[in-house]
Amino acid sequence: MNKLILLTFSLLIGNGIYAQKLKEYKASNGITYKVGDDVIMGNGSGNNDQYVYMWITSALVKGGEIKSRAYNGYAVTIKKIKRFKDKKNEKVLFLVGGGNLSNYTLDIESAIETCEVKDCGNDNAKVSDKETDKYEKLKKLKELLDSGIITQSEFDSEKKKILESDQ
Known part of the structure; x- marks a missing residue:
């Protein structure tokens, strides 16, 4: 040995x-x-x-x-x-x-x-995460509108900012 x-x-x-x-x-x-x-x-x-x-x-x-x-x-x-x-x-x-x-x-x-590990820096995964994050923000914003915490104009303004970000 x-x-x-x-x-x-x-x-x-x-x-x-x-x-x-x-x-x-x-x-x-x-x-x-x-x-x-x-x-x-x-x-x-x-x-x-x-x-x-x-x-x-x-x-x-x-x-x-x-x-x-x-x-x-x-x-x-x-x-x-x-x-x-x-x-x-x-x-x-x-x-x-x-x-x-x-x-x-x-x-x-x-x-x-080769992406044999999940955190491979694949740009498609990053874009997908950004899109998911964007829709999560919109969902929370809609909940705030429906519960009366924000007004329709505040909702419209914030929605526009979210949709225009990272384009």
Whole structure:
């Protein structure tokens, strides 16, 4: 066992690769992830919605693909964050757990890029959230009008402001 660890370590050093353990990481989607935070999974980006950038890592299984659609919307908890660098590339991997016995490795930047995580910075999702927020404001405004808290002219004025915002 010790020989295997020594061999792995010398291969990494010989290839100019080093790993750095991080307490937090600010990702390209603008979110700062910390150990203990949850990451909400999106749809897998591979064939049949399998996850390409999250794979099983346990003592018994290494590198197994996750083929289940059941992970969509599922929260995995960050246990460790590691940055790997070599002469050409940098990769940040999260060791995450989902409440079962297996741990998973999550290539966070690739998962963000392909929306395998919910907070992927997808502009369509942001537009949808703005539209939902706009309609929620209108609904509350109408409730205020119906209850007599505001007048019809106040309602019309505020409605116009809401509808004209963020166009």
